[in-house]
Amino acid sequence: MNAKDHARYETLAHVIKAMAHPTRLFLVEELSRGERCVLELTGMVRADVSTVSKHLAVLKAAAIVEGEKRGSNVYYRLKMPCVLSFFGCVENVIEASARERLGLVE
Amino acid sequence: MNAKDHARYETLAHVIKAMAHPTRLFLVEELSRGERCVLELTGMVRADVSTVSKHLAVLKAAAIVEGEKRGSNVYYRLKMPCVLSFFGCVENVIEASARERLGLVE
DNA sequence: TGGCGATTTGGCTATAATGCCAAATGTACA
DNA sequence: TGTACATTTGGCATTATAGCCAAATCGCCA
Numbered sequence: 129m130n131a132k133d134h135a136r137y138e139t140l141a142h143v144i145k146a147m148a149h150p151t152r153l154f155l156v157e158e159l160s161r162g163e164r165c166v167l168e169l170t171g172m173v174r175a176d177v178s179t180v181s182k183h184l185a186v187l188k189a190a191a192i193v194e195g196e197k198r199g200s201n202v203y204y205r206l207k208m209p210c211v212l213s214f215f216g217c218v219e220n221v222i223e224a225s226a227r228e229r230l231g232l233v234e
Numbered sequence: 235m236n237a238k239d240h241a242r243y244e245t246l247a248h249v250i251k252a253m254a255h256p257t258r259l260f261l262v263e264e265l266s267r268g269e270r271c272v273l274e275l276t277g278m279v280r281a282d283v284s285t286v287s288k289h290l291a292v293l294k295a296a297a298i299v300e301g302e303k304r305g306s307n308v309y310y311r312l313k314m315p316c317v318l319s320f321f322g323c324v325e326n327v328i329e330a331s332a333r334e335r336l337g338l339v340e
Numbered sequence: 341t342g343g344c345g346a347t348t349t350g351g352c353t354a355t356a357a358t359g360c361c362a363a364a365t366g367t368a369c370a
Numbered sequence: 371t372g373t374a375c376a377t378t379t380g381g382c383a384t385t386a387t388a389g390c391c392a393a394a395t396c397g398c399c400a
Contacts, residue, residue, distance in 0.1 A: 129260055129278055137256035143324045144259070148251035149388085150243035154235055166347060172235055179389050181348055191331035200346050200397045208330070210323040217316040218249045224314070225297030255358085272377060285359050287378055306367040306376050 146190035147211060151175060152183050155204075159193060160212055163205040252296035253317060257281060258289050261310075265299060266318055269311040 129137075147153060151173055158164060158172065170180045184204055187193040192211055195202045206212075235243075253259060257279055264270060264278065276286045290310055293299040298317055301308045312318075 129280070133260070134256065134280075137259045139328055140259050140321065140324050141254055141256040143327050144250060144320065145254035148247055148254040150240065150247045151388095153243045153246050153250070154239070167345090174235070174240075175388095176390055177346085178348075178391080181346095182389085185348080191327050191334070197347090197397090200344095202347065208323070208327045210326060213319060213323060214250065215246065217314070217319060218246050220316060221249050221297050221314045222245055228297070251357095273375090282360055283376080284361080284378075287376095288359085291378080303366090303377095308377065 143190045143192070146186050146192055147214065149183065149186075151180070152187055153215075155180075155183060155187065156192065156206060156211060157215070159204055159206040160209060163196075163203040165201040165203050167201075169204070249296045249298070252292050252298055253320065255289065255292075257286070258293055259321075261286075261289060261293065262298065262312060262317060263321070265310055265312040266315060269302075269309040271307040271309050273307075275310070 147156065154173065155169060158169065166177060166181055166184065169184070170177045173180060175183075184193065184195065188195060188204075192206070192208050193204050194207045195204045197203075253262065260279065261275060264275065272283060272287055272290065275290070276283045279286060281289075290299065290301065294301060294310075298312070298314050299310050300313045301310045303309075
């Protein structure tokens with residue numbers, strides 16, 4: 129793996145890492161239903177407002193969501209709906225491994 | 235978000251977190267081309283064998299890859315090729331944000 | 341302008357992830 | 371059986387992440 133490849137994987141990992149947290153996954157899925165402001169999202173999650181704000185900042189830094197300030201609120205929305213395709217794939221992974229454990233295949 | 239949902243997001247995050255590392259992304263992509271043993275993979279990466287072995291263990295725990303022991307080697311292969319779809323999506327995200335920064339759109 | 345609600349930032353602690361080395365394990369084969 | 375090779379595991383130091391509180395911003399409106 130050369131330097132250029134390494135940089136590519138760094139960048140890829142940065143975006144995927146932004147998704148790699150339960151709360152942030154929830155935020156992504158919730159935002160896929162429409163824009164929400166920080167307090168609305170905070171009401172759905174067991175965490176401090178500042179924590180939610182920081183999670184949103186992580187998603188924003190990865191260009192997964194964007195926020196628009198209207199009045200004193202910031203409305204976030206999903207910028208890259210394609211990330212939702214992760215959910216289906218990952219749920220396949222989970223089902224498959226559960227099936228494997230139960231059925232003792234292999 | 236109730237307890238059941240929370241558990242679901244925990245599980246999803248566990249799998250995605252397994253992908254959220256440059257080296258592990260490389261391993262996934264490399265294994266998509268066919269099975270490889272640990273030393274082969276180590277030769278392609280700037281890291282210790284033990285480090286690569288641990289990365290593979292992470293991917294295996296997430297049911298993304300599987301390993302088969304043949305002789306004294308363990309050959310790993312990609313179990314869930316659907317995760318490759320992450321790459322395309324994530325590269326879109328990256329391109330879009332690059333374009334945005336350059337073109338100052340928005 | 342003063343104060344209130346919404347959001348972000350700073351700072352701190354606790355926890356988790358990373359990566360190396362060294363040692364242990366497992367397998368083949370002389 | 372002993373040695374060499376492949377892989378995994380234990381242990382440790384370093385670094386990154388998470389989450390809370392408190393404080394700082396920002397915008398609105400009386």
